[in-house]
Each structure stands twice: as C-alpha cells, then as structure tokens.
Amino acid sequence: MSDHDIQITLRMGDDVSAEFICRAPEGSLCRKYCDEPYQCEYITQECKDTHRWSAFPEGQCNIVTWLSESGLWWEMYEGPEIHELKSAPIVATWNGDVYTWEYA
Ligand SMILES: [Zn+2]
Numbered sequence: 575m576s577d578h579d580i581q582i583t584l585r586m587g588d589d590v591s592a593e594f595i596c597r598a599p600e601g602s603l604c605r606k607y608c609d610e611p612y613q614c615e616y617i618t619q620e621c622k623d624t625h626r627w628s629a630f631p632e633g634q635c636n637i638v639t640w641l642s643e644s645g646l647w648w649e650m651y652e653g654p655e656i657h658e659l660k661s662a663p664i665v666a667t668w669n670g671d672v673y674t675w676e677y678a
Pocket residue numbers: 577578596597598604605635636637638
C-alpha cells in the first residue's frame with residue numbers, strides 16, 4: 575500500500591506540473607525525524623530501532639519535502655518507460671543519496 579501520491583496538473587497555457595502528497599497517518603515514519611542530539615541524516619535500521627523520534631511540525635512529510643525540493647520531479651522518476659502521465663499513488667525509494675519515485 576502506498577502512502578504517497580503524485581498529482582499531475584496541466585493548465586491551459588502553462589507547463590505540466592506535479593505535486594507530491596502524503597496520506598500517511600500521523601505518527602508514520604515519514605512524518606518524523608531522528609531527534610537525537612546529532613540527528614541522523616539517514617534512516618538506518620539502528621536509528622529506526624534505538625533512537626528517539628519526533629514528529630515534524632504541521633504534518634510535514636520527509637518524503638514529500640525531498641521529492642519537492644531536491645530536483646525536477648521527472649528526473650527523480652525511476653520506473654519503466656510510460657506513455658501516460660497520471661495522478662496516482664507512488665512508491666518513493668531512498669537510494670542512499672536521494673529519493674526516487676515510481677507509480678505504485
Ligand atoms: Zn509521508
């Protein structure tokens with residue numbers, strides 16, 4: 575099951591744009607950050623299991639922030655070639671460096 579969507583918008587006289595949306599319930603991992611004094615930048619298993627986690631303010635989602643702010647949405651797509659852009663659930667994957675996405 576996917577907790578994240580891409581919403582594609584095409585407006586007359588404008589570029590195609592995309593917005594990422596988080597539907598994960600409050601308390602989900604993507605809505606929290608490592609709250610240790612040194613704040614792990616990456617979510618390792620050890621961090622997940624043993625560190626203290628706090629919720630981002632205002633329901634912010636780590637995955638949506640990454641996908642929205644770290645590059646062009648089509649360049650972060652990592653899936654099979656497609657011929658139809660659609661608003662739909664996605665799967666976001668951390669590849670050790672950045673998040674990429676593909677349709678769920
Ligand atoms: Zn999320």
